[in-house]
Amino acid sequence: MKVSLFITCLADVFYPNVGISVVEVLKRNGVEVDFPAEQTCCGQPAFNSGYQKDAKEAARQLIKAFEKSEIVVTPSGSCASMIRHYYPGLFKEEPVWLEKAQKLVDKTYEFSEFLVKILKVEMSDLKLPGKATYHQSCHMARGLGIKEEPKALLGQVEGLEVVDLPYCNDCCGFGGTFAAKMSEISEKMVDEKIRNIESTGAEILIGSDMGCLMNIGGRLNRTQKDIKVMHVAEVLAQGGKQ
């Protein structure tokens, strides 16, 4: 099977190790990976801020970049949700592009979703000792309906104890530009999220969206709290090395 990786702008620039981990995990599960270099950003920052014309420019580029791909996998529930829910609407008045957009929608999967639903992986050689909790991102859980898949994958890692996170349905306060525009509200949200994370006694916070993790991790850093932040792909990749 051949898969094209949509890295997302955040992971590309700030968290390349997430992408490297995705490549490793996919490869270990017998998947061939390519990286179409023409890809940029899904356009969500502009779309959610109301700049739909500018978002459309980005979307058009992404559609073009993956036109030849059979399957697209991305380590972000939020970006996958952007494509799935809003791309068709963006192009509703351009039939040719609407069709192309729909094709991308149909072949795009979030990382955990792909591993569990399509590849149906059973990994037995993973090991990573530690106590962790999982943060479900809103766009992944509500937008894509993917809640259990990442946990199922984490369950395959020996030694990793994953504790339920109280109030797991509540947003961490990221929300893209919301975190910057409404920083005073966002601060209270992320602090409550961190209180809940701390209440689990976890040493590792695992997530599927680097937006949320950049927010929670950034606040953990600012408040000098010693909780490690990892993407599901990083856990699986690191677990494979031990």
Next chain:
Amino acid sequence: MSTQRLPFHERVEKALADPVLKKAVPLAQDKFRAGRIAAAELVGNFEEWRDHVSAIRMHTIENLDSYIEQFATNVRKKGGHVHFADTADEAVQIITGIAKEKGAKTVVKSKSMVSEEMHLNKHLEEMGVRVVETDLGEYIIQLADETPSHLIAPAIHKTRKEVSELFSEVAGRQLSQETTELCSFAREKLREEFLNADIGISGCNFAVAESGSVVLISNEGNARLTTTLPKTHIVMMGMERIVPGWQELDMVVSMLTRSATGQKISVYVTGINSPRKEADLDGPDDVHIVIIDNGRSKILGTAYQEALKCIRCGACLNVCPVYRHIGGHAYGGVYSGPIGAVLSPLFDGYEEFKELPYASSLCGACTEVCPVKIPLHELLIEHRKDEVEQGFTPASEKLAFKGFGYVTSHPTVYDLAVKMAHTGMGVMAKDGVITSGPGMLGGWTDVRDLPQPAKQSFRDWWKKEGKDRG
């Protein structure tokens, strides 16, 4: 209709600094959330209910002229009076006109959000009519001279200590902080008001077109007292509150109470079908129904039309993480939470409420619970789009996103930007962490650190070694 006094960010600051809100709102949210979830589980097929009730509401809104006409005809047939008010001012004129005609000295009111839209109490008081709010929560905030902070629990922001102080002042003696004592004082005091009032003013949860009935839902019973004891009953009805028939009423009521408090049904569901009949020994002689537009028709036929499906259950407030921290008043309008953020800019314009559509992380919790399936967070995105198109966003932001559009649609430029990110943003970084930045970045770094862009981006790693590994 806005009740805001301070600019948005000052209202938010004030709310965030309020120690009472900090405790009270999450407590109320948690109770309401648990109730709703339990009720939904008990029903089992909640999604089917949501689809059905949404379809009923949509059908009604799409045929609103016909159903209002049917409703009005049936009300008149049975001796009720129907008034139409295009604006808040017209509604106030109609109601103060009735009060004058009846020589009213005291009005008792049961909860009506639509009356808040026009500051009805203030207008009545200005003409010398005493107005007494009778829903316990509304009574508390009336005494405190405040506005409701939640659709169904208007006084969640008040502590028992504050309530005790407010009630003690009215009583002229010191009351304890015990719920039972406070409630029995309210019962006694308000009972007196009910028995002496000249007019009862209520809202309207639903109006049934096929029989011209007004349906009121309450747990306390104040809506019943308001609509039974005074000789005149005035109903203030938002024009979209209509359902075609009793069959549809069953469905919306079943969803409303479950979504609001988690109750399978509220204590009192009262259908008022006509004024007192000749053989009746109680009930009002006159029933006046004021059907109010006040900005609602502007929403028809627009991308926001679905917002008119709202049945005012408050479920979206109860799950909203933003409401959780700022409470209702910070929204500045009559309606708060996600539905308030959608409605207030529609009613009063972006000039007054341009920030509200951005007071959401777009987490979608509201959309997920809405019993009538209003796509709340998507309507907030729609607002943002309209604000951009109508020029309500800063020029610098416009420019930034124009740049975004350009860079993301030109891969070579994007490539270069990614390459420069590490060094470019490096000037702000120390040990790989950025702790303060300019412009919008400053909003981010006010609260949290930002990592310095990686020395080697993923795309560079791919070019150098990934290709061979893929």
Next chain:
Amino acid sequence: MSMEKQDAFLNKIANRLGRPRRSGVRPPDWEAKPYVHLYEGKTQEDLIQQFMDNLEALNTPVDRIYRSEITSTLESVLQGFGVKSTIFWDDQVFHDLKLADHLREKGIKTVEWNTTGSPMELRREAAQVDLGIAWGDIGLAETGTVVLFNGGGRGRVVSLLPPAFLCILSEKSIVPRLTQAVQQVHSKIPDGLPSCINFITGPSRTGDIEMDLALGVHGPGKVYVILLKD
């Protein structure tokens, strides 16, 4: 109110909806019936049990008795609620039950809500007595709701002003849920609905002070239901 105002109001709605005025629209025959599974397969006995369980969960005792047992059951209601005076509907069902006689025998003050009294005097009484008694025409199993058709001798305030409320109904009138009750209401429309219909479920309640549940803030804080085996 002139019809011109109504027409202008409705025309504006039609305009906004981008189509000509509509009139006489009736709802479609809804295919969805998401409520059926809530009572499918339940026997009348199941429904009666469900009705009773729901009320008991709402601090509302229910006695299921033969008509012949009414006097002893009344005794326990009166004692339980500390009742010395009552007001009740002037209704044939209560005449048949000899309700007034039973109460008087026990030395209880009785006021009947009927046309021989002046409305203001009746209202004053209703506000002072300890217990109001009304007949429930329908009972809803799913919620423990009693449905009261008010009008004439069936005063609204009887179930509203006194601090305690006793509802008597026949177990034959227990239906699965609101759905069946609204069907009955719907079928009465051609002959004219009573001026007021009340669906009552347990005692008056509020959570407006710090979400702390309190009973009886406006309506009766104590409710008792007698279910007659018929």
